Amino acid sequence: MAKIHGKGVAVKPAFPDATPRKKGVPSNGDKGLLLYIHVPFCQSRCHYCNFHSQAFNQVTFAWYHKLLLQEIELWGKRLKKPVLKTIYFGGGTPSMIPLQQLSMIMKALEKSFDFSAGMEVTLEANPDSAQDVSYFRALLSMGFNRLSLGMQSLNDIDLHAMGRPHSAAMALASYDAARRAGFGNISLDLIWGLPNQKVKTWLDQVAAVTDMRPEHISSYNLTLEPNTVMGKLYGDQSEESEFKLPPEQEQGRMFIYGAEYMESMGYMHYEISNFARMGFTSTHNSGYWNGSDYLGLGPSAVSTIGRRRFNNPRYMDEYDAYVRGGLVGQDHENLTDDDLLKETVMLSLRTSKGLDLKDFKRRAGFDLMHRKKQLITALHREKLVRISHGFLRLTKNGMLVSNVIIRRLAFDTD
Numbered sequence: 001m002a003k004i005h006g007k008g009v010a011v012k013p014a015f016p017d018a019t020p021r022k023k024g025v026p027s028n029g030d031k032g033l034l035l036y037i038h039v040p041f042c043q044s045r046c047h048y049c050n051f052h053s054q055a056f057n058q059v060t061f062a063w064y065h066k067l068l069l070q071e072i073e074l075w076g077k078r079l080k081k082p083v084l085k086t087i088y089f090g091g092g093t094p095s096m097i098p099l100q101q102l103s104m105i106m107k108a109l110e111k112s113f114d115f116s117a118g119m120e121v122t123l124e125a126n127p128d129s130a131q132d133v134s135y136f137r138a139l140l141s142m143g144f145n146r147l148s149l150g151m152q153s154l155n156d157i158d159l160h161a162m163g164r165p166h167s168a169a170m171a172l173a174s175y176d177a178a179r180r181a182g183f184g185n186i187s188l189d190l191i192w193g194l195p196n197q198k199v200k201t202w203l204d205q206v207a208a209v210t211d212m213r214p215e216h217i218s219s220y221n222l223t224l225e226p227n228t229v230m231g232k233l234y235g236d237q238s239e240e241s242e243f244k245l246p247p248e249q250e251q252g253r254m255f256i257y258g259a260e261y262m263e264s265m266g267y268m269h270y271e272i273s274n275f276a277r278m279g280f281t282s283t284h285n286s287g288y289w290n291g292s293d294y295l296g297l298g299p300s301a302v303s304t305i306g307r308r309r310f311n312n313p314r315y316m317d318e319y320d321a322y323v324r325g326g327l328v329g330q331d332h333e334n335l336t337d338d339d340l341l342k343e344t345v346m347l348s349l350r351t352s353k354g355l356d357l358k359d360f361k362r363r364a365g366f367d368l369m370h371r372k373k374q375l376i377t378a379l380h381r382e383k384l385v386r387i388s389h390g391f392l393r394l395t396k397n398g399m400l401v402s403n404v405i406i407r408r409l410a411f412d413t414d
């Protein structure tokens with residue numbers, strides 16, 4: 001999921017207003033707001049994770065819940081009950097929210113926002129806190145129609161190495177229970193590039209997962225964050241280190257063969273890490289990549305409305321002051337034309353659709369193909385990008401080095 005976290009630093013009050021985006025800069029173009037709710041609680045800390053979350057306890061959760069309900073009401077009033085296109089509960093572990101409190105959140109949302117017909121409503125769930133058919137039935141009755149299940153691996157050794165608080169059997173049981181309850185849109189998260197993983201063992205997992213026929217698969221490369229258990233253990237990949245990840249070339253093969261296998265099984269590779277069966281791309285995440293406006297609620301959540309980007313305070317006491325103060329004290333920035341254009345390049349090149357060159361020229365006032373001619377010619381020669389029907393796209397090999405290509409295209413001044 002597209003989670004953007006930032007430590008909130010209280011500055012001056014700043015609220016979105018009805019100011020439209022200036023003509024000529026990226027805009028969402030379609031109606032409705034994406035709503036993200038951050039749930040900062042987990043059973044324990046996974047060894048690779050640096051998302052904002054803390055161990056669940058009743059007292060802190062009750063505090064959070066009360067503030068979240070207030071924040072929902074305040075934003076609903078501030079934005080005059082806007083239409084929502086999607087709701088996404090992410091975290092953290094949203095499936096740790098007790099059903100009664102979750103129902104209260106959904107009711108508060110319904111009161112303060114306008115739900116669009118057929119709105120996508122997603123809950124991220126972890127197998128350790130979502131096992132029963134009755135639990136999933138309750139979610140459906142509240143209006144959830146999409147589930148993102150944190151399976152991560154079907155191998156218990158991998159799960160143990162990642163510090164996940166569930167086994168493969170629990171993940172399968174959770175998936176099965178959700179299906180039996182009637183969920184018809186389930187996304188499974190997987191992580192590749194793990195210690196001791198081989199191309200073959202990864203492909204065996206991909207085959208097992210595609211055989212389960214989830215509607216959507218998010219397949220992420222392990223990222224080593226410096227302040228995590230795995231980051232500290234595997235951060236040094238020099239010759240001398242005894243803790244090794246699969247070599248770069250092997251990881252490259254995992255990405256390409258895994259993606260090709262999923263495509264052969266009917267999954268469209270629509271974003272670097274995301275695959276979907278026909279009709280099941282994620283509306284919420286696609287909205288981020290298309291530059292739609294989004295409102296983030298809860299500690300550390302980020303919003304972008306028009307040209308303004310807001311960062312909610314990260315810690316509970318700051319979040320408390322911010323909500324009780326009527327949404328005052330939120331860290332924010334005003335996005336410039338240049339910021340928005342860079343984000344367009346950055347986000348659209350992550351998708352299989354790619355960057356619309358004509359549209360970019362209209363907004364930017366210059367032709368990217370002309371300005372970056374040498375670079376794009378070299379990337380094309382190396383088969384890292386393709387240009388067709390007016391779109392610039394990354395090839396699968398290009399996706400492997402997407403960060404470098406995007407930086408050169410969007411940020412370097414050559």
Ligand code: SF4
Nearest residue numbers: 042045046049091092
């Ligand atoms: S469950 Fe998710 S958010 Fe929580 S610690 Fe693990 S990876 Fe992080």
